[in-house]
Amino acid sequence: MKASEIHSSSQHLLENEEQPTTSTPTPTKNSKKLALIPLIFIIFFEVSGGPYGAEAAIGAAGPLLAILGFLIFPFIWSVPEALVTAELATTFPGNGGFVIWADKAFGPFWGSLMGSWKLLSAVCNLASYPVLCLDYIKLIYPILDSGLPRYIAIFFISMFLSFLNYLGLSIVGYTAVVLGVLSLCPFWLITLFSIPKIDPSRWLSLGQKGVKKDWNLFFNTLFWNLNFWDNASTLAGEVEQPQKTFPKALFSAGIVTCISYVLPLLGTSGAVPLEQGEWIDGYFANLASMIAGNWLKYWMELGIVLSVIGLYEAQLSSCAYQILGMAEMGLLPRVFGVRSEWFNTPWVGILVPTLVALVLSYMKFTDIVSSVNFLYSLGMLLEFASFLWLRRKMPKAKRPYRVPLSMPGLVVMCFIPSCFLVYVMFVAHSTVYIVSASLTVFAIAWYFFMEFCKTKMWFDFETVDQDKGWWWCAKLRSVLFSSLCYGWYFFMELCKTKMWFGFQSSQDKETTVIHPSMPPFTDDHVLSLSHLDTDINLHVTFRYLRVYVNDPETRPVEQPDPFQVVTSSLSSALVHYYHYMGSLVRREDKRLELHCHADSGVPVTCAVVDCSLSGINYLDDYHDVNFVEKLVPDPKGEDALTRPFILQVTRFECGGWVLGASIHHSLCDGLGATLFFNTMAELARGSGRVKFEPVWNRSSLLGPRNPPRVEFPFHEFLSLDKNSLPYIEPSKPAVRECFKVKDKWLNRLKGFLHEQSGSNYTTFEALGAFIWRARVKASKIPSEEKVKFAYATNIRRITIPKLPFGYWGNGCVPMYVQFLAQELVNQPLSKTADSIKKSKFNTTDEYVRSFIDFQELHYHEGITIGNRVSGFTDWRHLGHATVDFGWGGPVTVFPLSRHLVGSIEPCFFLPYSSTNEGEKNGFNVLVYLQEEAMVDFKKEMKKLEHIGLS
Known part of the structure; x- marks a missing residue:
């Protein structure tokens, strides 16, 4: 009309x-x-x-x-x-x-x-x-x-x-x-x-x-x-x-x-x-x-x-x-x-x-x-x-x-x-789009329901x-309602193509097994792991990703296919690190060993997604868990032992890409994995040799003494129960949140602690104490229960003799601090930081040997850390920034695993994404916690911004 x-x-x-x-x-x-x-x-x-x-x-x-x-x-x-x-x-x-x-x-x-x-x-x-x-x-x-x-x-x-x-x-x-x-x-x-x-x-x-x-x-x-x-x-x-x-x-x-x-x-x-x-x-x-x-x-x-x-x-x-x-x-x-x-x-x-x-x-x-x-x-x-x-x-x-x-x-x-x-x-x-669309459909249905109530x-x-002039509106309503139904269908199809909501998924997935560029050995054989490698708390797969961007301004030359770059460098690196091709097998005594087969290789998945990295903030504190999970391989059960090392290269429409890695923790720790990825990256950039030849002698370098002797009271922190698993999942899974921590907040926190105790503290000690107390308080743990602060410390330069530079196995031992929940919450924060500082003094060759001997004596009894464990790890100095395949270092490094040193609710200290120019003062803290506790934990973390001001 x-x-x-x-x-x-x-x-x-x-x-x-x-x-x-x-x-x-x-x-x-x-x-x-x-x-x-x-x-x-x-x-x-x-x-x-x-x-x-x-x-x-x-x-x-x-x-x-x-x-x-x-x-x-x-x-x-x-x-x-x-x-x-x-x-x-x-x-x-x-x-x-x-x-x-x-x-x-x-x-x-x-x-x-x-x-x-x-x-x-x-x-x-x-x-x-x-x-x-x-x-x-x-x-x-x-x-x-x-x-x-x-x-x-x-x-x-x-x-x-x-x-x-x-x-x-x-x-x-x-x-x-x-x-x-x-x-x-x-x-x-x-x-x-x-x-x-x-x-x-x-x-x-x-x-x-x-x-x-x-x-x-x-x-x-x-x-x-x-x-x-x-x-x-x-x-x-x-x-x-x-x-x-x-x-x-x-x-x-x-x-x-x-x-x-x-x-x-x-x-x-x-x-x-x-x-x-x-x-x-x-x-x-x-x-x-x-x-x-x-x-x-x-x-x-x-x-x-x-x-x-x-x-x-x-x-x-x-x-x-x-x-x-x-x-x-x-x-x-x-x-x-x-x-x-x-x-x-x-x-x-x-x-x-x-x-x-x-x-x-x-x-x-x-x-x-x-x-x-x-x-x-x-x-x-x-x-x-x-x-x-x-x-x-x-x-x-x-x-x-x-x-x-x-x-x-x-x-x-x-x-x-x-x-x-x-x-x-x-x-x-x-998420706002789908909730808004749903509420709008409800509003439309409400109008028709009211009209129906009038007729009845x-x-x-x-x-x-x-107004009689609105007679044509009645005709249009039925057309509008039908149009909305069809519109809803096409909107859902759009969601699939734009990877919104739960429709986000990798497309064109294809997995290839990569073999070494030349045979590293001819006969199948079995390799023993160290007692640190076979610690039952490390019988988990660790998953994380690195994000690489394609910046035409800084790298005007057209970049090669990242999948080809990664697989080519991996093939060369496997000549030296062929152990990543092996399979972990559980012995009769429940310890793991590595079986190496000449015809084996490493599975690498190639995937393509139809969106840009900038549209998802380069995965820096990205909240769509389902989408992020699909960027990293996730082997389950025995597959995690059969294939202890799997990679996935996911290309984005902007030219950037994500390298997802799934590594069984018994193979190596974070430093060992970074050493391997740096080797791959150097080979990708044209290096003709490996900087450090990998060293395997794990059972001899970190084996038990004869006879074994334990000089430290590990039984005060560890539990012996062969029927208990190290990671017992709660009825409700933990949720994760990322918190930005600025340098000036840290400086004020350290100053506040110095006023309390007269001592100086590192960032790990000061912030670790603050977050530990905050999460225990937010979790409302009963006052008489014991709570533990657990972290792993590098022992490569502490053992006598020192471990060789090419040692890439697990070279860390767990350290613990323990209080009653009420004691932790009520005592001065400096006392908690002091306890974390003093725990580091225990990191000696004798402590390492005693821990290995404790594993030797009690492994069959089942060694776990128990409950109420807050695991902490610092990823800021693991060398992630140097893993450059030709696109520059990763702009974001993000862990997906929740099992760390016996804790199902770990805390990671991460660097800021390098895409956040001008915001590199400080770093990100990634925290896993029960959902009902996260609200109060956020309020506790807010106090960090104002501590030391009054």
Whole structure:
């Protein structure tokens, strides 16, 4: 249908547009109307709540761009959204806001979809506020940190805040005024205290040299701190003279919001030297302490709690009156529009989002929150479309406030923020797409279910006269629903081709067995392993990957096929390291030995995936576990012994590639494996010889003494139980998280420990002690249970005589520190670091020989480390960076195995990915932990950023 025909067929409707139709909820007759000042602060809390969280803008892009962002971005995003709200809220001054606009523009189906999108977004955001409040309250009352007390506290906080809404919107409004003033006061004060210390040149900084800008974080920070201007439109029916009040309130709230961001950022960024890495959420409190003192820091932290309360009240009000409006429009059953007889508030509309948010607050719903933000963006696109179409459809409608632009100007005004919305949606994580699509399908199904209920008269609905011009919408709905079903199918096919979600998989996999370039031996034979190799705790396969990039700027010559390079160099290296072709066989005494066959080889898989490495962040802290797992061979059971060494080369469409390795730990340790890969890499780059010929004499170099004798109390740390396995998996598998640790945090931690003890500590000792205590505390281990800190230390240069440079077998022995859980958590951190430091002093030739003799005497009894073991290893100095096949060293090295020195929840110290230019100060810490403990562990790790500051 042409636009002129639509205009003509709807002309009979336009004659009465100056009067509200029955499809628009009428303003309430409540005597207590919302006045201008309370409405300003409700809008302020809907949009902002204060500059809490704005710090990340400076951390992402530097002071200049952050300040300009909060000055310019409101004109790009906030002003268009506020203008649309001002015009439509005064044109249709009923409860429901944007739902009414979509309904009037495109019909009830789109009104319902708009309501579902916005309501899902709002309720999930609502669920986070009581939890945020409790996170500060528990600092005073630690009992509220977990368990039943925490659940009870969340319940009562939610009920109390919701009851305030039940008392009336006017009370909520004046409460918002008080909360707004109290929460903003510390920011006005910090701005005043900053003035004498301001150096204007600091405002011109684009960030510290070498620090890479995080544009995604920068724009998201601006977007989510200057958003939700339209939420207050659902309250239009409760506002005193909305035609006059709403434009004034929106303009005033815009001024307050903009100033509340810009002035504190100007003051604090100009008053202190830039440490860009410190500018994260919560840094304003630290700045308050540095600039004015701890009293202002405490006030600012209290202000965060007050701001969160204001955010909750404003958000709940918007949800409640949106539900009320949808009931009055006939989109929901009439019961959802019931008002309290005492306070005239929509108590059902308040109760429903309160209960849903309460349930969500007990759950882990990070992906859902990200997805409902995506849904909000969809709702905003529909809102802009509704605004433009209503201008065209209802040109004669009475508009108490009218945006002073013609249609072309309005299109431009809406187009710019729409482009930004599309960008924000485009950069979302793949999981967000599928959750958002699922919730949208649910929203569509909900509309049809409500329509079905009307036809069956299952519920009582408001009778609404639908515009006859929408007869064609009913026809389109069935087409739309069918299209969505087909669209869902094609979307899933797209997911497969783009390797999103669980569809990520390697394509064109092919495995080839690589043999030595010349025969290293002719007769089959058996090789003995050392007692360190046959330690039952090493009867595991270790899997990890290296990521290589193809950079045309630094390497303009076309690179060869990485599979050919790897297999060719492997074939040459196997002439010397033929042991990797062997098979491990278990003897009668359960020890392993290596069987070498002349016709054997090493399996190497060639795989191709249809995506770029940059799109998955070069696998640096990449969260799609299923995809990463497919990049590394994973032999199971006896296959891990038959094929103790397997490689996989996976090529990406960008020209980069990943080398995945699966190595049985009885063959070698990390240093031995790196020695072999460096040999391969040197041969690949054209070296004609092997730098160090491999040395095998394992049983003689690291064999037991005759007679064996044990001089150290290993029985205090080790368990003897032949029926016990070293790695007993829990009922729920551990999850992994990567944490970035900066040098300045480490320096402050070491300084803090030095003040406690007067001793100096290495990074491994200091950070190991901190993480060990944090994970024991987060795991809530019973106080009287023993907990162990386990690590392996290199003994190649400690044994007498020293091991030869070509020794590539297991050349490390495990070391242990042990405390009661309660003792570890309560004692000074320096005492734990001291114990780790002192354990290193035991690393002597006698300790090594005693450990080997202990293995000789008790191996048949089953030697394990027992339970509650935290395994630690430092990968920063293993030589990974030198494994260069011609593409430069690997940009990312990432372990996938979870079994380490008897621990099923290990901790790896890893270098930063070299793709993160400017962020090489510090390193990554990869931690495995039970999922229920990881939330509290993250909070403990957050303390590392602030330790030593007070």
